[in-house]
Amino acid sequence: MSIEVKVPTLGESVSEATVGQWLKKPGEAVALDEPIVSLETDKVAVDVPAPASGVMGNYVAQEGDTVSVGALLAMIEDGVAAAGGAAPALRTEAPVAPASDTIAPKADAAAPKGDDAAVLSPAVRRAVLEHGIDPSTVKGTGKDGRLTKEDVLAAAQAKQAAPAAPAATAAAPIPAAAPTAPGRNEERVKMTRLRQTIAKRLKSAQETAALLTTFNDVDMTAVMEARAKYKDVFEKKHGVKLGLMSFFAKASVLALKDIPAVNAQIQGEEIVYFDYVDISVAVSAPNGLVVPVVRDVDKLSFADIEKAIANYGKAARDGTLTMADMAGGTFTISNGGVFGGLMSTPIINPPQSAVLGLHRIEDRPVVRNGEIVIRPMMYIALSYDHRLIDGREAVTALKTIKEAIEDPTRLLIDL
Template identity: 80%
Template sequence: MATEVKVPVLGESVTEATIGQWLKQPGEPVKLDEPIASLETDKVAIEVNAPAAGTMGQQLFQVGDNVSVGALLALIEEGAAGAAAPAAAAPPAPASAPAPAPAPVAAAPAAAPAESGDPVALSPAVRRAVLEYGIDPASVKGTGKDGRLTKEDVIAAAQAKAASPAPAASAPAAAPAAPAAGGRNEERVKMTRLRQTVAKRLKSAQETAALLTTFNDVDMSAVMAARDAYKDAFEKKHGVKLGFMSFFAKAAVLALKDIPAVNAQIQGDEIVYFDYVDISIAVSAPNGLVVPVVRDCDKLSFAGIEKAIVAYGKKAREGTLTMEDMKGGTFTISNGGVFGGLMSTPIINPPQSAVLGLHRIEDRPVVRDGQIVIRPMMYIALSYDHRLIDGREAVTALKTIKEAIENPTRLLIDL
């Protein structure tokens, strides 16, 4: 008797998802609660776990198909090893050649390599990276959940391959591939549901809000000195590293408390002011940009903020963020500096009214006390909805953040 696998409840107001990938193929053994499929919703990827142990049976949808909550996804047949064997023996049966009786024996070993490099088990982002960098996925050890490959694994393998002198010896063998490299090829990849939603929301933000950006620069000397002085003791006591994000989160709390409009939202014909600060931290995940929410930043310590950021970063890489992790948020911080960005105009995350953009730190000449000195400087940007936030308020909020970072004592005495 087969067990039905149905689309689970996806979250509040979410009724539909897209089949991102099948993690188990028909004929493969399945354990109880083992992930068998990945569904992509508007915000996160959700894994569907097996409701029973057995063998993967019929799959009623293909990758890329849209499915509704409660729809029948697949069937799990009873038995594991016993059912898996007929599945492996099934391919030789259509051949129906009397002589090649040993063929099933040869087919079984061939199935193992196919499984290790099966592109269906890769996420769309990983598949694109594999094609772009020319990496054999079977040769790379995955660091994601259950040993799955991540985009970062593929990039690291490509960098290691480029740095290795070994390819020089195999250059003659690679010569035949040269004509293909010079060709004019095209690849069409369907946008993931997450990417489609990001595109719609960002475009909607541009069309709905009166976006404006104000800039400033920050001398990072004091924060860097504090971090260097206390990072070892901080990590020893709290179990997490002391990063720059917690400083900016606390500095943003000061600014948002002083300028409530930056922490407010327009809802219909009303302005909603919040007496709490929930900061959405933009995180790059394999399937795209996600913004999990660090709640009650105004009440959390530096350690509490760092722990929340680390936990969300891990969940983003593993694809285990939930709808609840992404829900809400009154303000956003996006750090483009980790990718080397010098300056940008970030787009607000609706229905929020402002977003703080951080950028790379670089040594630049500045004037201090009439002298030209070298300081580690960072450009910061505040994009805001001019319908709600006046220019004076935006500039003041950004200036408050700048002053708090340049003099971290302000964070301790709430000034």
């Protein structure tokens, strides 16, 4: 008997996805609930689990195909894995030759076999296939010696650094639009669905909203001194590092409560005001920028905020963010400073009306009490939809954030 593998429900308002990568090849054994294919939606990558144990059959949808919810992806055939986890050959009436063309030779060589497949997480398996790494040749640093994604990436970097074989130079020439001189190659890669969606949303924000950005600078002395003083005891007590984001999240709450329009949205001909603060935190993931939401920030402690952000960051790197993690949000914080950015004009995350941009901290000369002193300074930016937020409100909100960061006591007494 054959079992159908179909596109699952992907979340509210999401009706289709793109087949990103097959994690199982035809003929391989699959276990119940084992991820067999990764789908790319407009927001996140979703691994589809096997609905039953058996042997992977032929693919119905190929990598890069657009599929709708409920569409047939593949079949799982009856069969029992042989000793050591190897899959028996498929029956002759189900030839697999056509499907084998959909798997790159690199992925074939790197596909985990036997017991290795059972212990690899979906993120690790995806990294193994993507980089062409044989997991049996990599020493795992995870629990019980298991491979982590970082182990695979380190092995891939070492592999790239090794001298290439002469034959490898001639193989698989990079496609180019026109003949190029030696050493001037071009590579064409199809945009992922996530990247296409990011492009559409950002362009739509520019075309729809009346975008404007206001700037200020912040003296980070007080926050940096507080972190230096309490970071060890904070981490010992809460099991997470005390970062900057919790300070700026709490400062943003003060601003959004004082200036409700910055925490509001335009929906049709109505303005919706929220009495809660759900902050979207921009996180860089392998496939592009994602914005998971930390909910009810106005009710969370510093430790709760840091834990939520840390968990989302790990999930983004591992490719395990869900649609629910991304849904909603009333305000966004984007920290370009981690990449060294000095100043930027961030774009709002529709349908939100404002986004706070953070930047790098650097020592600069400033005047204090009539004297020139050196202080750790950061430029901050608030981009906002001028259709809803007036300039006075935007400047006041950003000034509130600045004052709270420069005097963190304000965060404790709600001032």
